[in-house]
Amino acid sequence: MTPPSGFSPQGPRNLLCTILFLDLVGYSARSVDQQARIKERLTALVSQVLRDIPPDSRLSIDTGDGAALCFLGDPQAALQAARLLRDLLAQRYGASLPVRIGLHLGPVRVVSDINGRINLVGDGINVARRILDFAQPQQILVSRACFDVMSRLGDEAARGFQPAGACRDKHGRLHELHSVVDVPVGTHESAQAYRATRLAAPRLVALERALVRHVGPLARLLLEQAADADAAWPGLVENLAAHIASPGAREAFRQEARRILSAPDQPPLNPPGAPPPR
Numbered sequence: 001m002t003p004p005s006g007f008s009p010q011g012p013r014n015l016l017c018t019i020l021f022l023d024l025v026g027y028s029a030r031s032v033d034q035q036a037r038i039k040e041r042l043t044a045l046v047s048q049v050l051r052d053i054p055p056d057s058r059l060s061i062d063t064g065d066g067a068a069l070c071f072l073g074d075p076q077a078a079l080q081a082a083r084l085l086r087d088l089l090a091q092r093y094g095a096s097l098p099v100r101i102g103l104h105l106g107p108v109r110v111v112s113d114i115n116g117r118i119n120l121v122g123d124g125i126n127v128a129r130r131i132l133d134f135a136q137p138q139q140i141l142v143s144r145a146c147f148d149v150m151s152r153l154g155d156e157a158a159r160g161f162q163p164a165g166a167c168r169d170k171h172g173r174l175h176e177l178h179s180v181v182d183v184p185v186g187t188h189e190s191a192q193a194y195r196a197t198r199l200a201a202p203r204l205v206a207l208e209r210a211l212v213r214h215v216g217p218l219a220r221l222l223l224e225q226a227a228d229a230d231a232a233w234p235g236l237v238e239n240l241a242a243h244i245a246s247p248g249a250r251e252a253f254r255q256e257a258r259r260i261l262s263a264p265d266q267p268p269l270n271p272p273g274a275p276p277p278r
Contacts, residue, residue, distance in 0.1 A: 014107045015070075017059075018078035018146065019120075019128035021102045022085060023066040025137050041092065042067065048218055049084045052243065053077055059110065061120055066099075068128070070108060070120060075149050078103055079160075082140050082180070087221055090138065102132030103180075104143040130169040131177065140180035147178040206260045207240070214244045214253055237261070 027038060046067055050058060057073040071078040082101045089099045106124030113119040127143060135141040141164060142150065151158040164177040204223065212219035222243055237257045244250040 014109050014122065015072060016105070016107055017124065018071045018075045018103060018105050019108065019124050020069040020071070020078050020082055021063075021066070021104075021125075021128040021132040022069070022082075023063075023100045023132055023135075024089075025098045025100060027065040027097070038097065042089075045085060045088050045092075048216065049081045049088075051245065053081075059118065059120065061118070068120065068125060070125075075105060075146070076153055079142075079150055079180070084218070084221055086138065086140060088218065091220070098137030100132055100135040100137060101140040102128050102130070102135055102142075103140065103146045104128040104131050105146045105149055106143075127175070130173070130175060133169070134164075134167045134175070134177060142178050142180060144176040144178070203260055207237075207257060210253055210256045210260065211240055211244075214246075214249050218243070 024038065024042070027035060030038065046060065046069070050060070050069070053071070054073070057071065058077075059070040059072070061068040061070075069078070069081065071081075082103060086099055086101060089097065104124060104127045106122070106127055108120045108122040108124040111119050111121055131141050131143050142161065147161055151161060160180060160182075161178040162181050164179040166174055166176045168174050208219050208223050211223060215222065222240060237254060240257070241250045241254050244253055
């Protein structure tokens with residue numbers, strides 16, 4: 001892992017960031033071979049989720065049975081990453097390997113560990129770990145500090161959280177908690193987008209097949225998010241194309257999407273989520 005550009009772990013400096021702590025429930029009970037495969041899969045998913053976030057605005061630490069991710073920029077990036085990781089892991093493992101996630105906004109300090117690798121210390125990382133400890137399987141919990149910021153980032157932002165009570169950790173510190181909830185489409189514009197895209201379901205299925213060749217299992221989640229945000233097809237396609245790193249592959253997807261959208265509607269050959277044709 002590379003620290004933010006221009007920053008040396010040897011020079012003490014506190015950073016205020018959003019910390020995402022993730023834990024795989026039941027990971028330690030798996031065999032060594034299973035743990036290695038799970039770890040490889042988790043590393044790949046984390047890399048995919050963080051791909052569009054500038055490297056100099058994030059830090060990541062392997063915690064053994066999960067990961068700690070620190071976001072130095074937009075707090076919404078941490079929340080989006082939490083949702084994506086939860087849903088992608090559920091898509092892959094179902095209820096056999098649930099995930100717990102805790103989010104906190106607080107100070108950390110970047111240091112070198114005994115192996116000379118980057119590590120994180122400070123109250124921010126400690127509290128994020130405590131928030132994670134209170135979470136149930138498949139639950140995303142956020143601290144009061146995190147909620148106070150995230151709930152004010154948009155007109156509808158507060159609807160994405162619900163109070164989860166207050167819990168005292170093993171050191172006697174009281175934490176006010178909020179749980180992240182999946183909010184149904186509510187605004188007039190989003191409702192229009194939702195209806196318009198769902199009425200053209202065969203085209204959405206075809207778009208998912210085209211996108212999965214470039215971004216893998218992220219395709220379904222990205223498509224659902226884009227469909228809720230863009231009522232017009234051109235906007236939806238551009239939203240999806242932005243997640244493809246290679247310019248050539250991005251343009252190839254745009255061309256295929258244009259062919260899909262210009263073709264007459266046909267019933268899908270496979271249900272949504274089925275593997276793309278080879």
